[in-house]
Amino acid sequence: MASATAKMAFTMKVSQLTKHYGQTKAVDGISFTVPHASVFTILGPNGAGKTTTMEMLEGIREPDSGEIEVFGERLTKITRSAKQRIGVLLQEGGFEPYLKVHEVLTMFASFFHRAIPVGDILAAVELTEKSGALVRTLSGGQKQRLAIGAALINDPDLVFLDEPTTGLDPQARLNIWDIVSALQARDKTVILTTHYMEEAEALSDEVCIMDYGSIIAQGSPKSLAEQLGEETLIEFRGLDVSARAWENLQLFCKAARNDQMVITLETDHLTDTMEALFAWSRTHDFKLRDLTVRQPNLEDVFLSLTGRRLRG
Ligand code: ATP
Numbered sequence: 001m002a003s004a005t006a007k008m009a010f011t012m013k014v015s016q017l018t019k020h021y022g023q024t025k026a027v028d029g030i031s032f033t034v035p036h037a038s039v040f041t042i043l044g045p046n047g048a049g050k051t052t053t054m055e056m057l058e059g060i061r062e063p064d065s066g067e068i069e070v071f072g073e074r075l076t077k078i079t080r081s082a083k084q085r086i087g088v089l090l091q092e093g094g095f096e097p098y099l100k101v102h103e104v105l106t107m108f109a110s111f112f113h114r115a116i117p118v119g120d121i122l123a124a125v126e127l128t129e130k131s132g133a134l135v136r137t138l139s140g141g142q143k144q145r146l147a148i149g150a151a152l153i154n155d156p157d158l159v160f161l162d163e164p165t166t167g168l169d170p171q172a173r174l175n176i177w178d179i180v181s182a183l184q185a186r187d188k189t190v191i192l193t194t195h196y197m198e199e200a201e202a203l204s205d206e207v208c209i210m211d212y213g214s215i216i217a218q219g220s221p222k223s224l225a226e227q228l229g230e231e232t233l234i235e236f237r238g239l240d241v242s243a244r245a246w247e248n249l250q251l252f253c254k255a256a257r258n259d260q261m262v263i264t265l266e267t268d269h270l271t272d273t274m275e276a277l278f279a280w281s282r283t284h285d286f287k288l289r290d291l292t293v294r295q296p297n298l299e300d301v302f303l304s305l306t307g308r309r310l311r312g
Contacts, residue, residue, distance in 0.1 A: 017066035044210035087156030097136035141172025238263035
């Protein structure tokens with residue numbers, strides 16, 4: 001079966017998928033293709049419809065309409081046999097605190113026709129030394145690695161990770177990024193949601209941005225950022241900028257915004273704009289604190305499409 005999947009260009013293809021809750025169009029006719037052995041990320045603000053989408057693709061929630069093609073089969077909802085080849089990271093784990101780590105994995109293994117030996121999963125998520133430890137004694141990062149281990153116990157070809165690193169410290173987050181990269185290296189397909197832009201940029205081959213139940217942009221992180229053209233962004237702290245200084249700022253850049261006390265200037269001519277900015281700072285006696293120059297990221301793409309930030 002796996003080799004048949006490997007020959008296909010995609011693991012999953014979604015057409016016109018829809019889910020309404022009463023008057024709320026949670027997911028409003030979305031279509032996308034998830035390439036084989038890729039990391040495909042769904043990004044969007046709270047309430048965009050990400051979880052509802054993930055749940056329909058995982059087989060936890062039934063769509064109102066639409067079609068899902070997965071592992072070469074066209075379905076209106078995920079079947080039990082498709083579920084055998086799918087892994088789902090459960091939000092917040094919810095494991096019994098007085099079970100041992102290896103007992104949790106053994107229990108999950110019993111749900112599937114095929115399962116990877118528990119020792120191999122422990123090694124994959126770097127929990128071998130914690131095999132006999134009680135769940136309640138694990139750190140946040142270790143609990144999350146256990147939850148990922150449980151999602152991988154059936155050696156799934158398609159893995160759903162809904163916000164896998166939320167609330168983790170930077171080192172624990174990097175550990176999870178390594179697990180995601182290792183999955184991809186083993187020809188597995190990963191569908192991810194995250195609130196962290198740098199995570200989406202670091203891990204994803206493809207990103208689809210959702211807003212109000214619809215897909216508003218889709219592509220590789222690089223191609224999405226390139227939608228903003230040759231633009232460069234200049235940022236600095238925007239506290240105490242006078243009305244006149246703010247007005248003058250607009251004269252030498254393409255656009256300027258002052259958002260959460262950070263001023264961002266857009267320019268297609270970096271050198272000219274920097275020179276004008278230094279002159280402006282002298283004229284208005286304004287200290288340029290935390291001055292940075294950067295290329296647009298996915299947050300900027302979202303902002304330019306919707307006028308809103310991904311995270312409020
Ligand atoms: P978040 O990032 O906050 O998790 P999300 O992008 O995952 O948000 P969903 O949870 O899919 O978004 O919600 C999409 C819309 O559907 C929201 O308006 C939400 O209030 C609504 N919704 C979600 N689940 C239900 C439900 N069981 N009953 C009624 N409305 C729901």
